[in-house]
Structure formats: C-alpha cells, structure tokens
Amino acid sequence: MNSLTSFAPRTGEVLGELTATSPAELDRACWAAAGVFEQWRLSSAEQRATLLRALATAVEQDREALVALADSETALGLPRLNGELDRTAFQLRHFADIAERGDPFAFIDAPATAGAPPKGHPAMQRWSIPLGPVAMFSASNFPFAFSVLGGDTASALAAGCSVVVKAHPGHLLLSQRMLSLVQSVLEAQQLPPALIGMVQGHGQAIGMQLVNHPAMAAVAFTGSTRGGMALGAAAAARPRPIPFFGELGSINPVLALPQKLAVEGAALAQQLAGSIGLGCGQFCTSPGVLVLVDDPLLAPDAVAVNDLFVQQLRQALQEQSPHAMLTQGMRTAFEAGVDHWVQTGAQLLLRESAPIAQPPRPVLAQVEAQHFIDAPPLREEVFGPACLVLRATDTEMAQRVLQAVGGSLTVTLWGFDEASHQAHSLVRVAMHTAGRVLFGGVPTGVAVNKAQQHGGPWPSSTRPDSTSVGDAALLRFLRPVSVQQAPEWVRAGAGQLV
C-alpha cells in the first residue's frame, strides 16, 4: 500500500512511482494546517489576493511542462488541458478579486434600538468567519480546475482557510509538480508550506482518515456518488460533525421538444453529440439522458421528427473518436454501465466494439420513458460517452421523467421559447430537479461567474444550497457569527480579528 504508480492511460506505461502518505504524515499535515489557519485567518484581503495571483502566474509560467505532464497522465489532450489551465488561473485571480472586494465578508449592522423587546435590542453585528482547515478531494477529470489549485482551493484560501489536498491517484506526478509550484510561491511570500498541504494514497483509508481528522473543519469533494456518500457519512458521524460539500454523479437530462427539432434538429444533433463525446464523456455535466416527446399535439409529425433526430444523433456520435479514458478502471466501468442499461431493458442504437485497452466508442441506447421511470438502475450515471434516449408520449410523462431523476447538476430544455401551460410546468419541475437550467446550448462548460450554481439536489450534490463553481463557492467556507455589545476594538477588527 505504500507505493503508488502513475500510469499513462493511452499506453498503460508506468510514468513514475511515488510513496503514499503514511497515517502519521497525514496526521502531521492536518495539525500543521490547523496551526497555519490561526495565522491565515488573520491575513488581509491584500495578502490573500497577492497569494492567489502569484499562484495563477506560477501555473501559467509553467504551462508547457504542466500541460504535457497532465496530458501524459490523463490523455485529455493538449487543447482541452490548455483551456483548463486558463480556467484554473482565471479562477485563482477571480477569487483574488473577490477577496479584495470583500463582499462575502461584509457584515450586517443592527445598531442598538431603544425600547423593550421584541423591537428594542442591544447593538449587534453579524460577521462571516472562516471555518478552519478544509480537506479538499481532487477530481480525476479536471486535473487542473478541480485539483490542487482548483476552485475549491482558491475559494477556501480566499475565505481565509488553510487546505489539505487529497491528490487524485489519476494524476499523481502532476499533483506533485503543482505542489512544488505552490511551495515556491509560499516560500517567496514568506508563508508557511502547510497553508496548502497535500496527501496522496490509494483506496478509501486515506480519505477516511482525512475526513475524520479532528483538525479538519470542512470537506470539499468532487467525485462519484458512491465515494461521496461514504465520505459524507463519515463527516456526519464524527464526534464533531463537519460540513461535507460533495459534488457527486449527475445524469444531466436534455429535454427536446419536437417543434424545436423539426427546425434545428440537424445542428442540435451535432451539438449534442459533441457534448456527449467531449472529454470522452468524462464531465460531471455530460448529458447522459435525452428525453424526446412523441406527442402529435406538439408537432403533427413528432414521432418522425424524433426518429430522424435520433438517427442524426447516432450518425454524429458514430463519427466521433473519443480519446482514452482517464483510467483503465473507468474504461471497464463504462462498458459495465452500458451492459447494465441493456440488462435493464434498454435497446442499443449504437455500440461499436472496441478493445478494452483502447478508447471506448460512443454509445447510444433507447428505452420507453415509462420504463426509465420504473427502473432505477437506468438512472445511474454511466461515466463516459454514452446517452440514453427516452421516448415519452407527452410532456406530462417527460415531467415524470425529471421527477424520477430527482436531482441533477443540470437540466437542459430545448424548445421553450414561448410560454404555455405545459412549458411553465416543465420549467418548474426542471428547477426543482437541477442546480442549473439551460434553455439553449449544452450543459458541458461551466462558466465561472457570480450567477453560476454548480450543485443540484441529491444525488447530484450533498449540499444543493451550495455551489462548487462561481463566486458563491467561497461562501461554503464561511460561517456567520453575531457579536453583541462588542467594544470598539472588537468591532474595528471585524473580518480581521477572526
């Protein structure tokens, strides 16, 4: 268990050997993060911004080596990885700006009000204070943007928290190189190395030890529903429970009305196939379900329109050549997931054979919507380039499909340009199913801005009131505290004192 190996997904070649973090080393890293937290929570907005910007610059300056290393370990390809590095630097600077503006730390002032309660009250202020050291679990599928210096780390640092990163076993060498960059920047700024610590290991034990460590104050996790459920349960069962912000699996339904497909079907099929195949389907927002409504009341030739769209989608998928998956385990799980669909009654429309050592071929399958509603296994995420087409007889059944999904990071609605009673109903159900509802485009591609919400109802996340992307991601790591009749020296300290 003490040795870790980095493999090249394309070839299976061994890229390097590393040593797993021992339990004693993890313990030290966590206590060190707790010690540094006491210092970092007193840091000024300027210090936080300066660190985040220096990290962004360091990542950009090492771009060539980082992207090459990331590509060898993940096979995600240079264009995508360069784009992801851009996004990572953008996020670091974005949270630097937020820390500097200070909006999340703005306090609410309720000056003393004369008179008896309930109206009268002493002087009060409501502050936001950082939670403490954050355990941050890197994701396999975003080696930059959801890893060592990803959005979770950037937002936690901006909030005033220290971080212990659990490196993902899928890109260990990259994580090590990132950590070296981090340490150079911290040293140059005379900040302690434990502000951004890192541990690495295989299997559940190391993650469990990290979540259960008494020094940890919160967990940010991006990964599978199964892994997130286990770690989330551990976070809740600690002697002192801590919040677990888990972004888990999601099947991201796309609901397309026939009147839209009748006009734009050919282009939309291309766009959707691109989204399904993007990054070999290894995105949390990859569209795994397509809902088509065979209702002649919506379009007289609805069935034919939908049949044609499925044909166009099949064709567009067939023309794709997905790259290698992140790990051999994911590659195997992908085939097993598609098998599971078939065993549960789905009919294959496209599945070309590909050796298990090669990248997968895109998969398209189809099933009656009612069967999808009745059979929970069809609602499990198949991570990879696969989409399940559901044929619904009317919008009422489409609505029940969304209700059966229950929770998803995204729901995409095509053909809702005009208001109608049915459109209202479906939009409402989509809102209750998703963290983000799209009325155009495809769900892959998650913008980093103040209006983003990346986190939907269970099972797509453990805390649908929070987001792991966008400005509000920082709020996960703050907690309100009221001060009452505080003396001037305390009030003056506001954000800094605590």
Place this chain on the structure above:
Amino acid sequence: MNSLTSFAPRTGEVLGELTATSPAELDRACWAAAGVFEQWRLSSAEQRATLLRALATAVEQDREALVALADSETALGLPRLNGELDRTAFQLRHFADIAERGDPFAFIDAPATAGAPPKGHPAMQRWSIPLGPVAMFSASNFPFAFSVLGGDTASALAAGCSVVVKAHPGHLLLSQRMLSLVQSVLEAQQLPPALIGMVQGHGQAIGMQLVNHPAMAAVAFTGSTRGGMALGAAAAARPRPIPFFGELGSINPVLALPQKLAVEGAALAQQLAGSIGLGCGQFCTSPGVLVLVDDPLLAPDAVAVNDLFVQQLRQALQEQSPHAMLTQGMRTAFEAGVDHWVQTGAQLLLRESAPIAQPPRPVLAQVEAQHFIDAPPLREEVFGPACLVLRATDTEMAQRVLQAVGGSLTVTLWGFDEASHQAHSLVRVAMHTAGRVLFGGVPTGVAVNKAQQHGGPWPSSTRPDSTSVGDAALLRFLRPVSVQQAPEWVRAGAGQLV
C-alpha cells in the same frame, strides 16, 4: 398510543385528552402540504405578507385565551407568555416585511459576456427558489415563539414553503387552539388548510414518520441534542436526503475576568442569577457554565474577587423562586443532571432540597477547569436553573475550556473592554465556539433582527451556517438555481414562476 393527555405542570391535573395523529392521517397531511406547495410557491410577495400579518393579528386578538391556556399547560407565567406572544406577532410581521421587500429573492444577473471561456459566457441568472414542504418540530419551552406560528413557520411561509407542524406534547391544547386560528385565517383568505398542517403524538415514531415522508423537503427542529441527533440522522439516511436544521442543546459559557468583577461584581451576580433562573432555566441560551480566571496577573486579588463573586451569585440564586418546570419528565431529568455533575466530581455550592412534584430550587456547583476539560459528562446540558462554576488558573486554561465546549449558541465575555493579546486570543476562540458572542449583558433574550445568529457549532446546532432566529432564518428554506439563456418569459417570471 392513540390517546394524548395534556397535564398542568403546576398540579399534575389533567387538562384535556386528545387523539394522536394516525400514520395514515400524517401521510395525508404531508401529501396535502406537497400539493399546496405547488400553489403557494407561486404566491406573490403581497399574498405572503397579507397572510403573515393576518396571522399576527389573529394571535393578538385571541391573546387573553391563548396566554391563559399556555400558562395552564406550561406554567411559564403570564408576563413571560404575554411577552412571548408579542414576539411571535412581531416575528410574523417581520417576515411579512421581508417577503414584501423581497431581498432574499433578489436574483444575481450575469449578462452574456463576449469571448471564449473562461471569461466569455452566455446570459445567466441565479435565483432563489423555495425548497418545498417543511416539517417543523415545535419546542417545549417556547409555546408561541418556537411552536405552531413561531419563527420557523413564519420564515418558511415567507420563503414560499408549506409547513407540517409537529405539535409539542407539552402544550397540546394551545397548539390545537392555534391551529383553529390558523384555519380561520386561511379560510378567510381563501387559502387551503394544508398550507399549515399539524400532527400530534408522543414518542419518536411520529417524528420519524414525518422526517422520512417522501413529500417533505426540509426539517426545522428545536429541541434536545439526543432527539435532534436521531431525527437528523434519519433525514440524512432517507433515499433522498433532506436538510435538517436542528437547534439542539447548548451550555452557553459566561467567561468573566476578575478585573471586571472587582468593579461590578455585585450587579453582575444579580444579573447572571436572573438569567440562570429565568423561565426556570428552560432557555436554549441559559448560562450553564461560568468560567472564572484566578490569575493574579489579571487582578492582584483575583482569587478573592472570584470567591466573593461566587458567594454573591450563590446568594442571588438562593433568593430566587423558580416556577414549575414544563413537564414532570424535565423536572426529574434536572435532578438527574445535577446528580451527574456531582458524580463526575463537581462540588455543590447550592442545592436546596425540593419535592420532585414542586418546582426545583436553583443549583450552583463548582469544579476545577481542568477537570471540566478532562470529563466530557460535565459538558452535557443540564436543562433547568443550574450553573457550573469553573475555576481556571489563567486565560490560557479558560481558552481550553471554550475549546472543550466545542460548540454553543452563545459565549458571553465580561471584562473585554480593552484590547490585549490575551483578549484577542479569547475572542477568537469564543467566535469559533459560538454562533453569538456577547460582550455585555446575559445570553438569554434572543433579539429578532437582521444581525442575529441563533445557531452555533456542533453540538448546539446541526447547521451552524444557518440561524433559526432573525432575518436569515428564511434563507434555510431557499435554494439557488441558475438559469442559462432563459427566454424572456422565463426571466420575467423570476421569483414567481418557481
């Protein structure tokens, strides 16, 4: 199990018999709440405000009968109950105002930005939508303010949620009378009765059924740590987990420095005794622990000053005559809790015998601070008029006391008017221990305003990022949703559509 009895706490007299809600009735109430939610979430701000204000008026108009009934069932006394009714009406109107102003529903607009990602992005908005039907568990100790029409119900209605109240068995007749008022108001406003439903019963089964009901979307709970832990675990273990906002037990340390007591000890002893005995100690913010610092570096005669303060506090407590406790079960638990202190090494300074059928007498006990840190049983809440004095040798030990407490609704700091290194440290630890830090006055009395935070770290609440009192209480029942490239008719709907 089908029959419920209301007892008078003062006499043990039977005040009435009621029928428990059957599982089938509870099931119907929950589904009805889900049905009504679909209507109420579309209600206008004006409708919400009108309902909340009419409820406030109805409560005030029935004041005499309500307060008399509450007094007979709870023994809390007319002055306190009249004050609590005032607060309840105030809260209802407060959330009416908030609903009308609409601040919690304000959306964040990120207009389309040209260019490639990460900077460029389509038009996005971030809305806040109501969660769904809320299961609301009434508290024993606030028969108005944390019961049928208390702050949880008021904030949930303002958020656009329907409510199923679990009536507290300690004031069943009052809950029934409140429900009748509610139903009259709903009828007058042509709103369905299931908007505010109610169930009643004894034991854990009914609460578990309510928390596990598939129609419920969130739980608001005020009560014991043990009860809250069980229900919270159930909420997390549902096939679809839901948020559990539990306000649990709290021991509310008061830390008094000798230099302050040297000057104002006599008055502060009176004030503290009043807070300990208030409502027979049956407040979630009742000060259960007093930390004194015997450090001559703080005041040359620190030990003598602290000894005198303890004497003054003992005297002031002895002069009190607490009223009857809410239930015989609480009365018994109070004595058992004090026994437990003694068995764990606390030395009794005041404990006068009182028959178990009579109100309790105030209790004061003392123990070395280090022993409190070492012995977890001393940190359990003793619900009633009792306070445990801890003698710490210096502020460093006082700090470790707060760290051992871990989580509390409040920490009160006396003698922190001037900044110092020690004061900074203690304030920081207090902030990390509490949801509210007071620098003057006593923790009982929780103001309803925009700066309130009523909810501290575990075990004082299950969600320290939320509050059950004050403006932000409403935010518990909302969830963010982003809309992307939404057509005009959707954007125009914003808060209303969903």
